[in-house]
Amino acid sequence: MPQQQMTVLEILNRTKVFFEKKGIPDARLDAEYIISYGLKMKNRMDLYLNFEKPLTPAELDVLRTMVARRATREPLQHIIGDTSFRGFIIKCDRRALIPRPETESLVDMAADCLKGIENPFIVEIGTGTGAISIACAKEIAGARVLATDVSEDTLALARTNAEANGLGEDSDAVKCAVSPTDALPSSTKFAAHTDSQTATNSTNAAGTLTFAQGDLLDAVTADIITKATGNASTKIDCLIANLPYIPDGEKDKLQPEVAKYDPALALFGGADGLDLVRKLLQQTEGKLKPGTSILLEIGSEQGEMLKSEAANYPWLEFTGIHKDFCNNVRFVSYKAK
Numbered sequence: 001m002p003q004q005q006m007t008v009l010e011i012l013n014r015t016k017v018f019f020e021k022k023g024i025p026d027a028r029l030d031a032e033y034i035i036s037y038g039l040k041m042k043n044r045m046d047l048y049l050n051f052e053k054p055l056t057p058a059e060l061d062v063l064r065t066m067v068a069r070r071a072t073r074e075p076l077q078h079i080i081g082d083t084s085f086r087g088f089i090i091k092c093d094r095r096a097l098i099p100r101p102e103t104e105s106l107v108d109m110a111a112d113c114l115k116g117i118e119n120p121f122i123v124e125i126g127t128g129t130g131a132i133s134i135a136c137a138k139e140i141a142g143a144r145v146l147a148t149d150v151s152e153d154t155l156a157l158a159r160t161n162a163e164a165n166g167l168g169e170d171s172d173a174v175k176c177a178v179s180p181t182d183a184l185p186s187s188t189k190f191a192a193h194t195d196s197q198t199a200t201n202s203t204n205a206a207g208t209l210t211f212a213q214g215d216l217l218d219a220v221t222a223d224i225i226t227k228a229t230g231n232a233s234t235k236i237d238c239l240i241a242n243l244p245y246i247p248d249g250e251k252d253k254l255q256p257e258v259a260k261y262d263p264a265l266a267l268f269g270g271a272d273g274l275d276l277v278r279k280l281l282q283q284t285e286g287k288l289k290p291g292t293s294i295l296l297e298i299g300s301e302q303g304e305m306l307k308s309e310a311a312n313y314p315w316l317e318f319t320g321i322h323k324d325f326c327n328n329v330r331f332v333s334y335k336a337k
Contacts, residue, residue: 005054015067022071030076037080038063073256085131088165095157096128097266102324107135110238113293120237130158134165137207145209146228148219155211167209217283235289242297247273281313288336296332303329
């Protein structure tokens, strides 16, 4: 008598239990994402329409491999290959941090700072996957964005993401508005359905995005500014950075997904986590026009510390400590005097 085939619901329930035993956070949700992706469904909601579907041996083999990877605490985004950031599909791998939903607020903050400024020049230091710069270029009308990183490997990933979202440096696509889903190869569209977010204002934006390799503001040379804006004398309107800010001594407190798979270069910022933040603030002396906004992502315990040190940068005005949508301190802002 032939063995009865396992159904979608059965493999989902078994995977959930297995993940719980392995200590996977959100075990049920991760199981849904992996199984729906592995079975090439449009989104995880399709699981509920296919609970009784029997699985073939080939399908089970695919799922077993993916489940085994997640059980080692490899990030879900690495297994699926990408994630959604403000509705834009961002490829993820070991070359850069996985963009976090909380970071999306930086784009809104930048848009608020730049209201009334025509064709603003935005510089992001430490771009990683390029997610913030891509969103700014797509959502802030006329934005000219320069994204830098110290790692050439990381910049290669960011360029891949820019091209996938219609922002290739050598492509006419930078001059036209492209919806965040239609701009992508079909193989990456799955992540666009992994949450309910959609990109805002992207269909009205016609920004450009340029990349440069270098250490913090040292990467922003006259030649690079000319490449990004067409004029070497163009001044920065908004400076954004999500630099490493985890104290060196906190590695053992990190989730395995972070400690094992995110690059250390993008995580740790010295004894109190703020070495690179302070270095960047120091570098701004004499390089920014009055009114330039500086937006920085930080750790939840670092806002008051940076506020207390504001006098160390007399050319800057400390303008606030800001919370993310989870009501946690996440950002600080400055304005050049």
